Amino acid sequence: MSSHGPATPMTARKSGPLKGTADVPGDKSISHRSLILGALTVGETKISGLLEGQDVLDTAKAMRAFGAEVIEHGGGDWTVHGVGVGGFSEPEDVIDCGNSGTGVRLIMGTMATTPITATFTGDASLRKRPMGRITDPLSLFGCQAVGREGGRLPMTLVGAADPVPVTYTLPMASAQVKSAVLLAGLNAPGQTVVIEKEPTRDHTERMLAGFGAEITVEDTDEGRVVTLTGRPELKPQTIAVPRDPSSAAFPVCAALIVEGSDVLVPNIGLNPTRAGLYTTLKEMGADLTFENERTEGGEPVADLRARFSPDMKGIEVPPERAPSMIDEYPILSVVASFASGKTVMKGVKELRVKESDRIDAMARGLEACGVTIEEDEDTLIVHGMGPGGVPGGATAEARLDHRIAMSFLCCGMASEKPIGVDDSGPIATSFPIFEPLMGTLGAQLVRSNR
Numbered sequence: 273m274s275s276h277g278p279a280t281p282m283t284a285r286k287s288g289p290l291k292g293t294a295d296v297p298g299d300k301s302i303s304h305r306s307l308i309l310g311a312l313t314v315g316e317t318k319i320s321g322l323l324e325g326q327d328v329l330d331t332a333k334a335m336r337a338f339g340a341e342v343i344e345h346g347g348g349d350w351t352v353h354g355v356g357v358g359g360f361s362e363p364e365d366v367i368d369c370g371n372s373g374t375g376v377r378l379i380m381g382t383m384a385t386t387p388i389t390a391t392f393t394g395d396a397s398l399r400k401r402p403m404g405r406i407t408d409p410l411s412l413f414g415c416q417a418v419g420r421e422g423g424r425l426p427m428t429l430v431g432a433a434d435p436v437p438v439t440y441t442l443p444m445a446s447a448q449v450k451s452a453v454l455l456a457g458l459n460a461p462g463q464t465v466v467i468e469k470e471p472t473r474d475h476t477e478r479m480l481a482g483f484g485a486e487i488t489v490e491d492t493d494e495g496r497v498v499t500l501t502g503r504p505e506l507k508p509q510t511i512a513v514p515r516d517p518s519s520a521a522f523p524v525c526a527a528l529i530v531e532g533s534d535v536l537v538p539n540i541g542l543n544p545t546r547a548g549l550y551t552t553l554k555e556m557g558a559d560l561t562f563e564n565e566r567t568e569g570g571e572p573v574a575d576l577r578a579r580f581s582p583d584m585k586g587i588e589v590p591p592e593r594a595p596s597m598i599d600e601y602p603i604l605s606v607v608a609s610f611a612s613g614k615t616v617m618k619g620v621k622e623l624r625v626k627e628s629d630r631i632d633a634m635a636r637g638l639e640a641c642g643v644t645i646e647e648d649e650d651t652l653i654v655h656g657m658g659p660g661g662v663p664g665g666a667t668a669e670a671r672l673d674h675r676i677a678m679s680f681l682c683c684g685m686a687s688e689k690p691i692g693v694d695d696s697g698p699i700a701t702s703f704p705i706f707e708p709l710m711g712t713l714g715a716q717l718v719r720s721n722r
């Protein structure tokens with residue numbers, strides 16, 4: 273979808289204790305990859321627990337457009353009958369990835385080494401985001417791309433007829449770029465190598481190995497070196513998608529700042545390349561416990577219990593932790609507003625090219641709520657006001673960004689006066705049940721301006 277219809281303002285009021293169990297939806301990153309890799313096998317891949325958020329639904333639609341059979345069975349159960357590596361057919365129409373940077377970038381990578389032409393677009397947020405970071409490495413395989421100024425969507429890709437394998441060092445910490453290169457490498461003969469200085473989420477590597485590709489990961493002085501042997505025959509899989517630690521962050525963080533709360537969030541994926549927020553919260557003094565730690569489908573999983581934590585202190589979050597919590601800085605800046613002392617987040621410039629400029633969106637919204645903020649290109653500093661200390665009484669702009677909308681709504685559950693967001697619609701991209709789920713826990717959310 274290129275837009276989600278009229279804006280739906282929403283307001284959160286100071287809420288009583290949040291109590292109960294929060295069954296958050298499936299992991300967004302793993303859901304996209306399950307559909308894409310399923311589309312590259314011959315045979316039936318079965319997926320349970322798929323996130324049925326708009327971002328993933330747009331990827332499902334795209335996989336159909338490239339020739340795969342993607343069937344929804346209800347309750348998060350899906351099957352994919354794929355076309356095999358290099359088997360994508362040319363789509364008849366433009367591929368609309370809606371709000372999803374992950375969707376468009378991974379799909380561009382996947383088609384880049386197949387001799388077909390496809391045109392991609394997205395909503396107003398996605399059309400502003402840089403695609404040169406994807407098309408630069410894809411051109412090394414022999415793929416051509418023509419887009420708008422600054423490498424923006426809409427953009428047409430002509431896949432390489434005779435792809436060559438590539439060795440590529442990531443210029444920025446990005447799992448999307450790494451994944452696009454690996455997915456392109458699937459249909460190139462020989463070995464494709466990606467080198468990353470800082471480890472980013474590794475779901476693509478884990479899943480490629482699970483589907484039977486030959487892939488190795490080595491930690492070296494240069495960084496992590498991922499080597500993929502091209503043209504494998506991928507074998508269909510049965511995938512149970514773990515629940516999303518990035519979505520879990522909202523009920524967990526809301527419980528930490530709302531007085532008297534005690535919330536259990538079961539079955540959360542805790543892949544170390546994703547779990548940086550939880551390390552940070554522990555360092556701040558959050559009352560967070562991990563129960564039933566186990567491994568499911570190759571991913572570490574646990575049940576998380578979060579209780580109201582009135583003694584949290586601001587800390588300095590080390591920049592090297594950024595890739596493992598990149599989507600969690602907006603909600604961390606809310607928690608930091610209710611801690612005592614200042615929280616310094618360095619090495620976060622990638623936040624400027626997410627669904628919105630997340631440093632600017634959080635800084636302006638929190639300032640409107642009475643919080644003192646400092647920022648520069650690569651840094652966000654929040655001066656905490658202590659438990660219950662945020663005045664609130666403002667409406668924040670969601671800027672077509674689900675995580676900005678959810679962060680301000682969680683903030684409003686603990687601030688003195690209500691906090692509104694001008695549009696809660698984007699929440700459906702990743703957490704379509706946010707409103708009823710938070711309501712069941714005791715959050716006071718209403719669909720209106722303050």
Ligand code: S3P
Pocket residue numbers: 300301302374445446447448449451473598599622
């Ligand atoms: C994602 C990677 C991250 C993250 C995004 C999901 C993925 O983006 O912000 O929400 O699934 O690979 P970058 O690769 O731009 O860091």
